[in-house]
Amino acid sequence: MLELNSIESGYGETQVLYGLTLTARTGRVLAILGRNGAGKSTTLKTIMGLLPRKSGEILFEGKPIAAQPFDIARSGIAYVPETRDIFPSLSVRENLEIAAKRFGGSNPEWTMDRVLDLFPRLSERMDNGGTQLSGGEQQMLAIARGLLMNPKLLILDEPTEGLAPIIVKLIHDKLQELKEAGLSMIIVEQNFGFATSLADDVVVVSKGQIVWTGNADQIKADEEAQHTWLGV
């Protein structure tokens, strides 16, 4: 579904990705693991057109990915960044309506009612401003907004960061529901247990390259890889 071939990318003069190659398959969850600073977020930003690619190619559904972030989103990739990027001056309802209006189309798979069924907590917060939400509620809103873009592929950067264990469990269960419904996902995550319990496939990034590829059961069983690449 999404293929990255020999990607070189970074921030201005600072190169971070050095020939990174990976594949995310349809109907599956890919976890991208790695230590702090390995290049995971940089990989996601490069996919989303937020950082310029120096070389390499990205194919989505077999075709070169669009160049601009908005066109990439339109083509069916929703991105939930680490910063969640809720509009602070808008209410929950307005944050959701923006996505629904821009990406809903005439017969959307995801409607406001459907995302509120998935996250009933948000329906109690519809008139609250983005900044009045707890971290967990902000993460729910960010995921709900991503779903209203009716994506074929949902990309999440550290969805559990800074959240209490009970909320981490809730987010886990919601993503598991989405997986069972057949949604393709890419998840960058520091929480090894969370990532490997959701993922089908796993890649590990170190110094801007993929150093390990396999499935979730294989990395759970591979203590040496965990120790070498993840410091688990």
Ligand SMILES: Nc1ncnc2c1ncn2[C@@H]1O[C@H](COP(=O)(O)OP(=O)(O)OP(=O)(O)O)[C@@H](O)[C@H]1O
């Ligand atoms: N805006 C930026 N400008 C310059 N360098 C950056 C910028 N953002 C990140 N970097 C550098 O790029 C490298 C990779 O960062 P990246 O955020 O992709 O790591 P990561 O694997 O996602 O880890 P983390 O969990 O820390 O986010 C790091 O060395 C980081 O310092």
